[in-house]
Each structure stands twice: as C-alpha cells, then as structure tokens.
Amino acid sequence: MADETINARGTAGYLLEMGMLKRAKRTGWWIAGVKDPESIAEHSFRVGIIGAVLAMMEGADPAKVALMCLFHDTQETRVGDIPHIGRRYVEAASNEKVTTDQVSAAHPAVAAGVQRVVEEYENGDSLEVVVAHDADKLECLVQAVEYREQGCANVQNWIDTSVAKLKTASAQALAEAALNMSSIEWQKTYLA
Numbered sequence: 001m002a003d004e005t006i007n008a009r010g011t012a013g014y015l016l017e018m019g020m021l022k023r024a025k026r027t028g029w030w031i032a033g034v035k036d037p038e039s040i041a042e043h044s045f046r047v048g049i050i051g052a053v054l055a056m057m058e059g060a061d062p063a064k065v066a067l068m069c070l071f072h073d074t075q076e077t078r079v080g081d082i083p084h085i086g087r088r089y090v091e092a093a094s095n096e097k098v099t100t101d102q103v104s105a106a107h108p109a110v111a112a113g114v115q116r117v118v119e120e121y122e123n124g125d126s127l128e129v130v131v132a133h134d135a136d137k138l139e140c141l142v143q144a145v146e147y148r149e150q151g152c153a154n155v156q157n158w159i160d161t162s163v164a165k166l167k168t169a170s171a172q173a174l175a176e177a178a179l180n181m182s183s184i185e186w187q188k189t190y191l192a
Helices: 002-022 040-058 062-071 095-102 108-123 127-149 153-165 169-179 185-191
Strands: none
Touching (some): 002 040, 040 169, 062 108, 062 127, 108 127, 127 169
C-alpha cells in the first residue's frame, strides 16, 4: 500500500507539473513581435490533432502519432521554451533526460510509458515519428499564418523554415493549402 501511495503522489505530481504548460508561453514568437503568444499546451494540443490527421492521410497509426505529439514538448516545464537563437548559448539536458527526471517518482508503468514515447519521438525513424515531426512543423506554420493575419509581419522566417522541414506529401499539401487561405475560411463551407 505504501508503494501505491508513493506512486500515486509521484504520478499526480507529474500531472500537476504538466499544468505549467498551460501557462508557459512559446517564447520564439516574441522575437517575431507577437505580444501574447500561444502557450506550450495550446501548441501541443493542435500538434496532436494535426498529427492524427496527417497519420490518417499517410497511412500511419493516428493514436501513436497523437501520443508522441502530446508529449513532444512536455520537458519545457523544466527547461523552458528556448528559441532557436538561444540554443546557441545554452546547453540544455536532452529531452530524454528531462523526461526521466520528470517521471522518476511516477507509477513504474507511467514512467516507462512516457519515457518510451519521448525516446521514440526523439530518436525513432518510423513513419509515425516522421509524421509527428511534420505535425510539429505544420502547427508552427499554421500559427505563423494566424499571427501574420493579426498584423505580425516578422513571421515569414517561421513559415519558410517550417515548409522546408516538412517531409510527407500530406504535410506539404496541407501547408500549401494553409498558406493560401484565411484562418476563418473554414466557415464558408458551413455558412454558404
């Protein structure tokens, strides 16, 4: 019974820590002049949706991709969202090491499961991993399009680098479509 209580407290602590992602901002957008950027949790939510959709389009496992997408930035509760330019000056622990520390007191099955998901996302080469990485880049592109519509003119670099890193045909097609429509165009299908 003591182990169950310790595991429950450790797992609950991990869940509480994940709540920080709702408050932590994606700091790279500040460089582009976005005054109130999305939170890491907001980013990860849409990455998960995009990942599942891309997986369906590419014939990959949507649940596995969505799970990787959900956990891909959870380490940022400990190391923050370091913009790419900041990474030149900071040597952060690997995502795998941060994850190991985060789940060290969690239920053993939770610790092993979360570590396995992060390890695969960071080091795997399966179709699901490729799709999950594409989902992350595609979400950044879509967010940049939305910020551009709000008047932030300095987001083109985020769009260009996101497009350049997309590997799947489905992600490239969705990027092309997103770049050629407004963020509220989806309503026209239902309001016509």
